[in-house]
Amino acid sequence: MRVLVTLACSGCKRRNYTTTKNKRTTPEKLSFRKYCSFCNAHTEHKETK
Numbered sequence: 475m476r477v478l479v480t481l482a483c484s485g486c487k488r489r490n491y492t493t494t495k496n497k498r499t500t501p502e503k504l505s506f507r508k509y510c511s512f513c514n515a516h517t518e519h520k521e522t523k
Contacts, residue, residue: 481519483510491519 475498481491488510495504503521510517 479504479521480523481506481508482522483513484518484520485510485513485515488512489522495521 475496476494477497479493479495480489481493481504482489490510490512491506491508493504505518505520507516508519509515510519
């Protein structure tokens with residue numbers, strides 16, 4: 475049930491990270507505060523297709 479998802483920066487919209495999630499237990503989109511080397515800051519990264 476685990477699927478690979480891509481995380482995109484909310485500031486510059488670049489796709490910086492990939493992670494896995496369990497679709498059954500977490501149906502909503504993931505969101506993390508992670509470091510973006512393009513923005514040079516910690517920003518919100520949200521799940522994209």
